[in-house]
Each structure stands twice: as structure tokens, then as C-alpha cells.
Amino acid sequence: GAVVSQHPSWVICKSGTSVKIECRSLDFQATTMFWYRQFPKQSLMLMATSNEGSKATYEQGVEKDKFLINHASLTLSTLTVTSAHPEDSSFYICSSRKPRRGNEQFFGPGTRLTVL
Amino acid sequence: AQSVTQLDSHVSVSEGTPVLLRCNYSSSYSPSLFWYVQHPNKGLQLLLKYTSAATLVKGINGFEAEFKKSETSFHLTKPSAHMSDAAEYFCVVSPYNNNDMRFGAGTRLTVKP
Numbered sequence: 001g002a003v004v005s006q007h008p009s010w011v012i013c014k015s016g017t018s019v020k021i022e023c024r025s026l027d028f029q030a031t032t033m034f035w036y037r038q039f040p041k042q043s044l045m046l047m048a049t050s051n052e053g054s055k056a057t058y059e060q061g062v063e064k065d066k067f068l069i070n071h072a073s074l075t076l077s078t079l080t081v082t083s084a085h086p087e088d089s090s091f092y093i094c095s096s097r098k099p100r101r102g103n104e105q106f107f108g109p110g111t112r113l114t115v116l
Numbered sequence: 117a118q119s120v121t122q123l124d125s126h127v128s129v130s131e132g133t134p135v136l137l138r139c140n141y142s143s144s145y146s147p148s149l150f151w152y153v154q155h156p157n158k159g160l161q162l163l164l165k166y167t168s169a170a171t172l173v174k175g176i177n178g179f180e181a182e183f184k185k186s187e188t189s190f191h192l193t194k195p196s197a198h199m200s201d202a203a204e205y206f207c208v209v210s211p212y213n214n215n216d217m218r219f220g221a222g223t224r225l226t227v228k229p
Contacts, residue, residue, distance in 0.1 A: 006159075034217075042221070042222070043206060043219045043220060043221045043222050044160075044206070044219045045219075046216075046217070091157075093159060093160070095160075104148075104150075104162070104165060105217060107152075107159045107160040107161075108159055109158060109159035110157070110158070110159045112157065
């Protein structure tokens with residue numbers, strides 16, 4: 001199977017600071033990557049679809065100025081949580097869609113963000 | 117539009133007994149269906165997927181699922197539960213060749229010794 005990594009695996013930051021989370025597809029080039037958010041004991045909610053070389057597509061209710069997504073290369077997408085607040089504390093999971101594998105997505109291990 | 121309903125938020129079984137996790141889907145198109153497993157504080161691992169081939173799909177770790185169009189169901193089963201199966205399980209629906217994956221609410225499986 002394909003390998004997707006995330007960095008960092010966990011981060012604690014102060015309220016008002018910005019945090020960047022990286023998502024890398026290690027063994028294939030991903031033109032499309034996805035960012036999900038998961039609250040404790042809840043399901044994954046799609047935040048945005050990240051396309052290489054173009055602007056991300058955000059789901060309804062997700063603030064694009066709050067959650068900045070950059071997909072600068074075929075193997076890297078970043079999510080920056082700007083001016084983080086305690087309510088942004090969550091588990092953030094990325095995934096990559098492998099070309100010619102239909103719509104199967106390969107998920108990263110997730111990043112636990114805690115905002116104090 | 118598509119959606120999934122996982123009928124049980126929590127299932128508890130004894131080790132060695134069968135596992136049944138229920139999932140019903142709704143889709144305007146021919147769907148692809150997936151089951152993922154998530155262990156605590158970990159990412160998602162694909163157990164199996166249905167993409168319009170055989171209706172009985174075999175996955176990893178002894179799990180399998182049967183696509184039943186007439187019942188719009190895709191239930192996950194395993195003949196004999198192992199302690200290591202304790203985790204959260206997500207049923208996911210997606211139109212074929214489409215980015216849009218919709219997750220069910222999840223079912224937490226507990227395995228008792």
C-alpha cells in the first residue's frame with residue numbers, strides 16, 4: 001500500500017499562534033490530497049480538498065483564512081492553522097489520492113493539535 | 117448525494133465470537149464502499165473496499181463484507197474476534213472515481229476476554 005506521513009504527530013501551542021502541519025505522500029505523486037478533522041469520539045469531517053498548483057476547495061463552514069492549505073508539490077501539502085484557539089484543538093488527518101487507483105485514499109497517521 | 121449510517125455506535129463481543137458491524141448507505145450513483153479501522157490515536161487503515169466487482173469482499177485480518185444492493189447495506193463481519201480487533205470502525209461511501217468520501221459516525225468495537 002501507499003505511505004502517507006504527517007508531521008508533527010502532535011503539537012501543543014499557545015492561543016493566538018499559528019501551527020503548520022505537513023502531509024507527505026512518500027512513494028507516489030498525489031495531485032489531490034485531502035484534509036480531515038476529527039473531534040474526540042467522532043467521525044472524520046472533510047475540511048478541504050487540496051490540488052497541486054491550484055487553490056484548495058473548502059467544505060461549507062470551513063474558514064479558508066483560518067485554515068490555510070498549500071499544495072506546492074506533488075508530494076507535499078501543508079495545513080496552517082492561523083491564530084489558533086482552544087476550539088481548534090482536534091485530530092487532523094490528511095489523505096492522498098493515488099492516480100489510477102480509482103477513488104481510494106491513503107491516510108496519514110494524523111496530527112493531534114492542542115491549543116492552550 | 118451520498119451518506120452512510122452505521123447502525124451501532126458501540127458493539128461488544130467476547131473473544132472468539134463473531135463480529136457484525138452494520139452499515140447502510142445511500143447513494144445517487146454506483147457507489148464504492150470502504151471499511152476503515154482506527155486504533156486509538158492512530159490514522160486510518162483500509163480493511164476492505166467494494167468497487168462493483170464481487171459483492172463479497174474479503175479484507176485483511178479475516179474481515180469481510182457483503183454488498184447488498186437490494187438492502188443498501190455493506191455490513192462488516194469476522195468469524196472470530198481477537199483482542200487486537202478492539203478499535204473504531206468507519207464505513208465510507210464514495211461515488212466511483214470521485215473524490216467525495218463520506219464517513220459514517222463510526223462503531224466502537226470492544227472485545228472482552
